[in-house]
Amino acid sequence: xxxxxxxxxxxxxxxxxxxxxxxxxxxxxxxxxxxxxxxxxxxxxxxxxxxxxxxxxxxxxxxxxxxxxxxxxxxxxxxxxxxxxxxxxxxxxxxxxxxxxxxxxxxxxxxxxx
Amino acid sequence: xxxxxxxxxxxxxxxxxxxxxxxxxxxxxxxxxxxxxxxxxxxxxxxxxxxxxxxxxxxxxxxxxxxxxxxxxxxxxxxxxxxxxxxxxxxxxxxxxxxxxxxxxxxxxxxxxx
Numbered sequence: 001x002x003x004x005x006x007x008x009x010x011x012x013x014x015x016x017x018x019x020x021x022x023x024x025x026x027x028x029x030x031x032x033x034x035x036x037x038x039x040x041x042x043x044x045x046x047x048x049x050x051x052x053x054x055x056x057x058x059x060x061x062x063x064x065x066x067x068x069x070x071x072x073x074x075x076x077x078x079x080x081x082x083x084x085x086x087x088x089x090x091x092x093x094x095x096x097x098x099x100x101x102x103x104x105x106x107x108x109x110x111x112x113x114x
Numbered sequence: 115x116x117x118x119x120x121x122x123x124x125x126x127x128x129x130x131x132x133x134x135x136x137x138x139x140x141x142x143x144x145x146x147x148x149x150x151x152x153x154x155x156x157x158x159x160x161x162x163x164x165x166x167x168x169x170x171x172x173x174x175x176x177x178x179x180x181x182x183x184x185x186x187x188x189x190x191x192x193x194x195x196x197x198x199x200x201x202x203x204x205x206x207x208x209x210x211x212x213x214x215x216x217x218x219x220x221x222x223x224x225x226x227x228x
């Protein structure tokens with residue numbers, strides 16, 4: 001069955017430090033890939049997406065993600081974290097055929113230390 | 115602000131009751147999706163409507179139903195409520211269906227069943 005794994009439930013980093021959030025998927029073909037962020041009390045906001053082409057994708061708020069087919073991964077990175085980045089981050093995959101349903105990971109909650 | 119609106123923001127009700135959650139998609143979006151976010155199940159896709167017709171179903175209970183009206187707003191009806199139905203319910207919209215489109219999420223309705 002298709003699945004998305006975000007192995008880190010919580011991550012704590014210091015402001016200004018670099019960040020990498022992991023996402024692995026299980027699917028026969030390369031799916032469409034997304035990262036969303038959810039701030040407290042808010043809905044989900046799209047950070048970036050990968051459909052095809054360049055495997056390094058730039059998003060909003062200084063985030064980027066790299067698709068690695070060999071590792072079935074789509075990790076999210078940011079070179080320097082700001083306190084306002086504290087939120088929950090969700091990776092999502094969408095199969096490339098069928099009903100195009102989003103399958104979300106369980107999320108990684110990011111805490112930023114001042 | 116994603117442009118997707120949801121009402122009410124909070125809802126507290128008792129077991130056995132019925133509630134209706136409302137969603138207005140972004141202007142121009144024809145597709146509406148409903149999701150349930152709970153601590154134990156994460157973010158689960160419930161159902162999708164496109165231009166008034168049901169397009170895809172996910173993990174939606176038989177006690178739950180939805181519809182999309184001619185003006186494209188959607189309602190999610192939850193009946194015979196149980197304690198386990200307490201969750202955040204998100205609506206999302208996208209421009210169309212049949213391919214993968216970015217989904218824009220509303221702020222959610224927090225349902226508490228007591």
